[in-house]
Amino acid sequence: MLIDKPGRLVLSILAVAFSVVIMFMELGxxxxxxxxxxxxxxxxxxDLILSHIEKNHLKTGEEFPLDWVFLARDVExxxxxxxxxxxxxxxxxxxDSSRNRVFALGVDLEDPMFETDLIAAHRKAxxxxxxxxxxxxxxxxxGRVETGTVSTLGRIQTKVVGLFSLGPNFTYxxxxxxxxxxxxxxxxxxxxxxxxxxxxxxxxxxLKEVRKRLLAKLPPIALLLTPDxxxxxxxxxxxxxxxxxxxxxIGLLVGFSIGIIICYQILFNEVNDHLPQFATLKAMGxxxxxxxxxxxxxALLMALAGFIPGLLAGAGLYILIEHFTQxxxxxxxxxxxxxxxxxxxxxxxxxxxxxxxxxxxxxxxxF
Amino acid sequence: xxxxxxxxxxxxxxxxxxxxxxxxxxxxxLIFMQAGFLGAARLNASLAYRxxxxxxxxxxxxxxxxxxxxxxxxxxxxQARNVPGVASVEGLLLQGGNWSNQISKSTESCxxxxxxxxxxxxxxxALNKSVxxxxxxxxxxxxxxxRPSYGPWMIGGTAVINRQKLAIRGDYALGMGLLADGSAMxxxxxxxxxxxxPALRRYQFGLVRLTPGANAIAxxxxxxxxxxxxxxxxxxxxxxxxxxxxxVNVKPIGIMFKVGMLVAFIVGxxxxxxxxxxxxANRLKEFATLKAMGxxxxxxxxxGIRQGLIFSIMGYVPSLILxxxxxxxxxxxxxxxxxxxxxxxxxxxxxxxxxxxIAAVFALxxxxxxxxxxxF
Numbered sequence: 001m002l003i004d005k006p007g008r009l010v011l012s013i014l015a016v017a018f019s020v021v022i023m024f025m026e027l028g029x030x031x032x033x034x035x036x037x038x039x040x041x042x043x044x045x046x047d048l049i050l051s052h053i054e055k056n057h058l059k060t061g062e063e064f065p066l067d068w069v070f071l072a073r074d075v076e077x078x079x080x081x082x083x084x085x086x087x088x089x090x091x092x093x094x095x096d097s098s099r100n101r102v103f104a105l106g107v108d109l110e111d112p113m114f115e116t117d118l119i120a121a122h123r124k125a126x127x128x129x130x131x132x133x134x135x136x137x138x139x140x141x142x143g144r145v146e147t148g149t150v151s152t153l154g155r156i157q158t159k160v161v162g163l164f165s166l167g168p169n170f171t172y173x174x175x176x177x178x179x180x181x182x183x184x185x186x187x188x189x190x191x192x193x194x195x196x197x198x199x200x201x202x203x204x205x206x207l208k209e210v211r212k213r214l215l216a217k218l219p220p221i222a223l224l225l226t227p228d229x230x231x232x233x234x235x236x237x238x239x240x241x242x243x244x245x246x247x248x249x250i251g252l253l254v255g256f257s258i259g260i261i262i263c264y265q266i267l268f269n270e271v272n273d274h275l276p277q278f279a280t281l282k283a284m285g286x287x288x289x290x291x292x293x294x295x296x297x298x299a300l301l302m303a304l305a306g307f308i309p310g311l312l313a314g315a316g317l318y319i320l321i322e323h324f325t326q327x328x329x330x331x332x333x334x335x336x337x338x339x340x341x342x343x344x345x346x347x348x349x350x351x352x353x354x355x356x357x358x359x360x361x362x363x364x365x366x367f
Numbered sequence: 368x369x370x371x372x373x374x375x376x377x378x379x380x381x382x383x384x385x386x387x388x389x390x391x392x393x394x395x396x397l398i399f400m401q402a403g404f405l406g407a408a409r410l411n412a413s414l415a416y417r418x419x420x421x422x423x424x425x426x427x428x429x430x431x432x433x434x435x436x437x438x439x440x441x442x443x444x445x446q447a448r449n450v451p452g453v454a455s456v457e458g459l460l461l462q463g464g465n466w467s468n469q470i471s472k473s474t475e476s477c478x479x480x481x482x483x484x485x486x487x488x489x490x491x492x493a494l495n496k497s498v499x500x501x502x503x504x505x506x507x508x509x510x511x512x513x514r515p516s517y518g519p520w521m522i523g524g525t526a527v528i529n530r531q532k533l534a535i536r537g538d539y540a541l542g543m544g545l546l547a548d549g550s551a552m553x554x555x556x557x558x559x560x561x562x563x564x565p566a567l568r569r570y571q572f573g574l575v576r577l578t579p580g581a582n583a584i585a586x587x588x589x590x591x592x593x594x595x596x597x598x599x600x601x602x603x604x605x606x607x608x609x610x611x612x613x614x615v616n617v618k619p620i621g622i623m624f625k626v627g628m629l630v631a632f633i634v635g636x637x638x639x640x641x642x643x644x645x646x647x648a649n650r651l652k653e654f655a656t657l658k659a660m661g662x663x664x665x666x667x668x669x670x671g672i673r674q675g676l677i678f679s680i681m682g683y684v685p686s687l688i689l690x691x692x693x694x695x696x697x698x699x700x701x702x703x704x705x706x707x708x709x710x711x712x713x714x715x716x717x718x719x720x721x722x723x724x725i726a727a728v729f730a731l732x733x734x735x736x737x738x739x740x741x742x743f
Contacts, residue, residue, distance in 0.1 A: 011640075011641045011644065011645070012641070014637060014641070015637060015638060015641045018633075018634045018637050018638065019634075021630065021634065022397070022630065022631075022634055025626075025627060025630055026627075029623050029627065032623070033620075036619075053472060054467065054472055054473055054474045055474070056473040056474065060465070060474070060476055061465070061473075061474050062465070062474055062530075090429075090437070097429075098429065098431070099429040099431065099435075099437065100431065100435075101435060139619075141617065168619070169619075170618070170619055170620050242545075243544060243545050243703040244545060244620055246697070246700045246703070247404060247697065247703055250400075250693070250696070250697060250700070251400065251401075251404070251627070254396070254397065254400055254693070255397075257393070258393045258394070258396070258397050261389060261390060261393050262390060262393070262394075262638060264386075265386050265387070265389065265390040265642065266641070268386050269383075269386070269645050272383065273649075317626070317630065320626070321622070321623065321626055324619075324622045324626070325619035325622045325623065326619070327619045327623075
């Protein structure tokens with residue numbers, strides 16, 4: 001029945017494909033916004049992250065005294081506790097000396113607990129004050145940067161001694177990694193003012209117990225979270241609180257509802273046009289289940305046929321957006337599956353709605 | 368009287384028309400939404416500049432945007448005062464800070480404006496008057512459009528900014544939108560204390576106002592001539608233009624809104640075409656009959672296009688009403704300045720009408736080829 005009118009079929013599939021693209025786009029924006037602002041947590045190699053209770057996002061908020069890091073070392077079950085310094089500063093584009101904000105992390109070179117293997121590989125070079133590791137996924141505004149590039153960061157001259165991959169976000173055009181010493185020099189910050197404390201628990205120790213003991217020992221304004229909890233909190237902060245999260249969230253909802261309505265529109269027309277045939281089938285004595293089966297099967301076929309070009313176009317769109325913004329748009333199997341389920345779901349709902357008409361028609365009325 | 372065929376066609380099958388109009392309505396709504404996002408992103412970028420009263424702005428050489436500007440030497444402001452045609456130059460300080468929500472104990476981003484009490488900074492005279500109250504030590508004006516995450520605050524109460532307690536002496540409506548959670552205004556002295564700056568040596572901006580009747584272009588040229596090359600002089604329209612372009616073309620979020628807008632246009636056009644062509648295809652027999660009866664092709668095209676226009680207007684009106692609601696929802700949830708303006712409403716209307724007419728012409732192309740004899 002579908003291939004009865006090929007021109008029409010192409011149009012229907014195209015429309016389904018476009019609603020799939022809209023959903024991919026909105027979901028991609030929404031996730032791109034969330035993933036890019038929660039890009040740090042997956043890189044921590046520690047069990048617990050210590051921060052000031054008023055620090056509600058990894059990239060802003062209150063600092064705490066270095067003493068806390070030392071206090072944590074004395075707690076039973078803690079294997080190691082180090083300080084991490086972080087903050088934003090201006091990066092001079094080495095080609096045209098325009099300036100952009102980058103986010104810098106100053107790690108303990110002996111035991112970084114952040115990108116451990118990477119830091120270990122560049123340890124020797126990073127010992128030199130002013131040497132940094134540059135995020136190769138940074139936005140193009142920062143200029144062409146390779147190993148050996150010399151440029152200005154904040155108030156110091158820096159030399160890029162290696163590259164790593166992290167990706168920019170909406171606020172900062174890029175990220176830099178360096179030793180704590182270089183960081184403190186760059187920001188003219190006191191060693192005593194720490195942004196994050198990274199804590200590793202002894203193998204075999206119970207994380208919950210250690211956390212309880214740590215909280216008992218630290219002042220009440222200390223906050224201890226696991227990297228996973230931090231990740232969830234970062235996404236929560238972006239989705240709930242930042243307008244970007246809200247805007248893209250609403251976009252996602254509108255995209256979905258538009259997709260459903262378009263699919264319904266198409267299927268309804270499809271069923272409406274074949275009403276005499278359906279009525280004939282009914283008159284021939286086929287049970288309503290058989291007719292429902294045909295329409296729902298048709299709906300599923302349309303979903304599938306529309307989904308594939310939609311997926312391809314969506315993937316192309318992601319590449320395009322990544323190219324322009326360097327914000328990474330991950331097309332994970334989970335998200336593809338989610339959109340596929342939604343597409344078939346909305347086609348089935350639409351098919352079901354369209355069926356009502358078939359069942360209500362009396363064959364005798366039609367001729 | 369001629370039979371209004373297009374209209375009769377539209378109302379003949381009401382259910383079918385309703386579905387078609389519903390589809391068009393949502394396609395238009397999608398365009399409205401993305402256009403609203405893009406417009407708001409533009410407006411948001413230049414919001415603060417639209418409230419400041421200046422003809423020209425002195426900014427640092429490395430200036431990128433409002434919240435990413437480097438500092439200028441205070442002498443540049445003094446030097447600029449001596450240029451003929453310049454009535455006054457005010458220095459303005461601006462930096463990101465932290466506002467503490469005293470209920471949830473969290474810190475929120477806050478842009479802090481440092482002003483000279485008694486200085487003329489804003490277009491709004493009431494606000495300029497409030498600025499004089501800032502001469503009191505450790506006092507502030509709070510932004511009534513700050514996000515709810517700032518927690519409850521009131522005039523006469525206390526605000527905690529950069530961990531220092533400030534008395535709230537008044538408020539103003541600015542809203543930072545995508546740039547920060549909110550803003551606050553303090554005097555130069557309070558600003559220096561908030562950031563631990565020993566003495567006022569650098570501003571972020573110099574607001575230049577001209578004497579009445581002065582030629583802006585000539586004064587701008589004179590300013591550029593007389594000031595050292597570590598600063599730039601931008602006129603208000605130049606600055607607003609630059610700000611909006613930076614946000615929309617360079618920042619990822621602006622680019623995303625732009626791509627979203629493009630995709631919405633394409634999708635909207637395809638959906639409209641889909642709906643109209645199936646509508647016209649259904650009436651192909653009737654159109655062919657008209658042709659066989661001797662009606663001219665022009666007449667038939669006229670009917671098709673008129674029907675397209677009727678559909679598009681029927682779809683446009685509800686989507687316009689819906690998008691008012693959607694914009695209000697967005698403003699409420701995100702303090703993002705999404706407003707409907709006449710230009711956007713007319714632009715989308717024109718676009719919808721155009722797309723519908725084109726779709727109708729394409730769909731009618733079939734009639735040209737169809738021979739009345741083949742159809743029966």
